[in-house]
Amino acid sequence: MNxxxxxLGFKNYLEELKETSNKDYNxxxxxxxxxxxxxxxxxxxxxxxxxxxxxxxxxxxxILKMDIVNGKLVDPNEENSGDSFNIxxxxxxxxxxxxxxxAADASIENAPVVDTEGADNAVxxxxxxxxxxxxxxxxxxxxxxxxxxxxxxxxxxDLNDEEIQTFLDAxxxxxxxxxxxxxxxxxxxLQAIQDExxxxxxxxxxxxxxxxxxxxQPQSAQQPSNVSSGGNAxxxxxxxxxxxxxxxxxxxxxxxxxxxxxxxxxxxxxSDLSTKQDTLSSLLDxxxxxxxxxxxxxxxxxxxxxxQLKLVDEDLAKEVDELKTSIDDxxxxxxxxxxxxxxxxxxxxxAENSYNNAVSTRETLESSLSSLKSADRSNMDxxxxxxxxxxxxxxxxxxxxxxxxxxEAKEAWDDAKDKLKQLEDDKTELETGEGGLExxxxxxxxxxxxxxxEHPQIKQYMxxxxxxxxxxxxxxxxxxxTAKADVVQAQDYVNEINTxxxxxxxxxxxxxxxxxxKDQYNSEEGQRLVDTAMDMLAKYGSSTGYCATGVSRTMxxxxxxxxxGNGCDWDSNMDQLVSxxxxxxxxxxxxxxxxxxxxxxxxVVCWEATTGTGGGGYEYGHVTxxxxxxxxISDHHASNIYQTIGGRSDTYRVYIPV
Numbered sequence: 001m002n003x004x005x006x007x008l009g010f011k012n013y014l015e016e017l018k019e020t021s022n023k024d025y026n027x028x029x030x031x032x033x034x035x036x037x038x039x040x041x042x043x044x045x046x047x048x049x050x051x052x053x054x055x056x057x058x059x060x061x062x063i064l065k066m067d068i069v070n071g072k073l074v075d076p077n078e079e080n081s082g083d084s085f086n087i088x089x090x091x092x093x094x095x096x097x098x099x100x101x102x103a104a105d106a107s108i109e110n111a112p113v114v115d116t117e118g119a120d121n122a123v124x125x126x127x128x129x130x131x132x133x134x135x136x137x138x139x140x141x142x143x144x145x146x147x148x149x150x151x152x153x154x155x156x157x158d159l160n161d162e163e164i165q166t167f168l169d170a171x172x173x174x175x176x177x178x179x180x181x182x183x184x185x186x187x188x189x190l191q192a193i194q195d196e197x198x199x200x201x202x203x204x205x206x207x208x209x210x211x212x213x214x215x216x217q218p219q220s221a222q223q224p225s226n227v228s229s230g231g232n233a234x235x236x237x238x239x240x241x242x243x244x245x246x247x248x249x250x251x252x253x254x255x256x257x258x259x260x261x262x263x264x265x266x267x268x269x270x271s272d273l274s275t276k277q278d279t280l281s282s283l284l285d286x287x288x289x290x291x292x293x294x295x296x297x298x299x300x301x302x303x304x305x306x307x308q309l310k311l312v313d314e315d316l317a318k319e320v321d322e323l324k325t326s327i328d329d330x331x332x333x334x335x336x337x338x339x340x341x342x343x344x345x346x347x348x349x350x351a352e353n354s355y356n357n358a359v360s361t362r363e364t365l366e367s368s369l370s371s372l373k374s375a376d377r378s379n380m381d382x383x384x385x386x387x388x389x390x391x392x393x394x395x396x397x398x399x400x401x402x403x404x405x406x407x408e409a410k411e412a413w414d415d416a417k418d419k420l421k422q423l424e425d426d427k428t429e430l431e432t433g434e435g436g437l438e439x440x441x442x443x444x445x446x447x448x449x450x451x452x453x454e455h456p457q458i459k460q461y462m463x464x465x466x467x468x469x470x471x472x473x474x475x476x477x478x479x480x481x482t483a484k485a486d487v488v489q490a491q492d493y494v495n496e497i498n499t500x501x502x503x504x505x506x507x508x509x510x511x512x513x514x515x516x517x518k519d520q521y522n523s524e525e526g527q528r529l530v531d532t533a534m535d536m537l538a539k540y541g542s543s544t545g546y547c548a549t550g551v552s553r554t555m556x557x558x559x560x561x562x563x564x565g566n567g568c569d570w571d572s573n574m575d576q577l578v579s580x581x582x583x584x585x586x587x588x589x590x591x592x593x594x595x596x597x598x599x600x601x602x603x604v605v606c607w608e609a610t611t612g613t614g615g616g617g618y619e620y621g622h623v624t625x626x627x628x629x630x631x632x633i634s635d636h637h638a639s640n641i642y643q644t645i646g647g648r649s650d651t652y653r654v655y656i657p658v
Contacts, residue, residue, distance in 0.1 A: 071148070254497060373392060544636055567623040571606040
């Protein structure tokens with residue numbers, strides 16, 4: 001049986017499944033290929049055909065030896081490319097007749113059967129044909145446009161050797177075996193493509209390894225493992241490869257953008273907001289093309305209604321026309337007021353955002369002032385103290401200016417809210433007040449009831465007119481609601497960008513008024529960390545080769561935090577503590593490793609792994625805590641701090657407690 005026959009049998013299977021399940025399988029508008037329903041195709045193979053999927057596999061090396069012709073795998077050693085395999089008695093697989101048509105109820109009999117455990121009617125491959133069917137599945141996969149678009153990385157329109165090999169490398173191992181490509185591998189990739197979680201590069205999880213330092217051998221560590229729990233996208237069974245992840249580049253978020261990028265994004269967002277506001281305005285002032293068309297229908301229906309009404313009662317027709325004019329004028333006033341309200345809502349939103357940003361700026365400056373005032377002056381000379389006093393005075397002045405700006409922003413926000421409230425009250429008065437729209441429409445309803453009773457022959461014209469009005473009202477309500485929501489969403493995004501810009505500017509202000517990192521050193525906190533490190537050694541004992549373990553234990557005892565990794569990983573840990581305001585980096589203050597002997601108590605030094613060989617610090621880096629006397633503490637106390645860990649690219653970073 002060839003692959004096309006297999007797909008047709010699968011389509012019949014889906015037809016039956018559609019009748020017994022709640023899922024609406026789309027089998028009419030497509031070939032119902034495995035590229036739409038990968039999991040169902042697996043069930044069809046295993047449950048309906050009683051097939052052991054292990055026979056659908058081919059050595060990865062054999063596949064890569066094939067030729068690539070027009071984006072397809074071609075085996076030069078196979079004369080017959082019929083892609084067929086035999087299936088024992090099974091009603092779900094149609095048979096091809098002599099003339100090529102499909103016999104709907106035919107089955108393939110007298111086929112050899114593979115004696116597999118738990119399968120009495122298993123698929124049995126003819127010699128070589130199990131390879132053909134897998135190749136055919138892959139080639140059909142390469143023809144699927146959505147899949148081909150992902151694999152054709154050079155956008156040439158055809159798949160080349162490198163692209164196909166990259167794809168096969170990405171999916172091999174989904175079934176737990178990286179030596180071949182199997183049906184399980186393919187189905188896992190298909191599911192990942194459907195889930196939009198496909199990547200040409202399998203994601204490898206970083207192992208968590210116990211740490212080592214200097215020239216000691218690495219500790220017994222957890223071995224790297226890529227085994228994932230069930231439920232990951234792109235997985236159909238357990239295996240030892242990572243789930244496929246999206247290969248699409250992630251868009252930059254606002255927090256990742258520079259100030260220049262944020263300003264550019266703001267310009268685009270404001271343009272988008274203006275477009276959406278124009279859309280709303282056209283709906284409210286009646287210039288929208290759809291509204292004009294519907295208004296034309298109303299005018300046409302009203303003209304016919306008036307002509308008939310004049311024939312029976314000209315005075316009544318005049319009364320209707322005058323009341324209609326009053327209703328139209330009132331509706332125009334309400335629409336104009338609605339536009340004012342919408343514009344004012346934007347003003348309120350901007351004012352609120354400006355106030356919140358003013359509060360944030362004032363708080364940032366006050367935080368910087370607090371840091372300056374709490375700085376340790378004991379190690380500062382007179383020039384540094386004078387510089388500090390100057391910064392404090394300048395900052396206090398800026399805080400007063402920021403407080404004034406905050407007050408003005410709050411007043412502007414309150415004024416904007418008050419104006420919005422007045423506009424909303426005005427609109428309510430136009431709608432429900434004396435002589436308002438509701439009263440006028442009530443009068444029209446009573447008048448129309450009288451007309452229908454006195455002149456039933458023209459009721460159809462009146463109904464046509466009212467139906468046309470209802471069509472317009474329905475469209476306007478929906479369109480205006482959508483347009484308002486779009487405006488609010490666009491305005492919110494503008495405000496988010498303005499907030500992000502304000503945060504960047506606040507960080508710049510904080511950096512301008514921060515102390516020299518070295519001057520922020522907290523001697524009491526540094527000594528406390530050294531004392532804790534010595535207590536840790538007393539509790540756990542000394543060793544060599546386990547530097548990061550010693551520092552991890554010290555941090556846990558000192559701060560109640562848990563951090564792991566090798567010595568070369570600890571710069572990331574310290575960066576987290578910097579972001580929490582517990583440490584600052586002062587690497588630039590200690591440019592030579594010889595300077596490390598003068599580090600203050602509690603300073604943390606993180607060494608990267610080097611290009612040297614031989615294990616220990618070469619491969620795993622080093623992390624330690626300076627004792628303030630030229631020595632260091634990690635998993636032991638050394639009187640001389642490390643100034644090199646060997647290799648050809650020694651690199652370190654230094655942090656001090658603040």
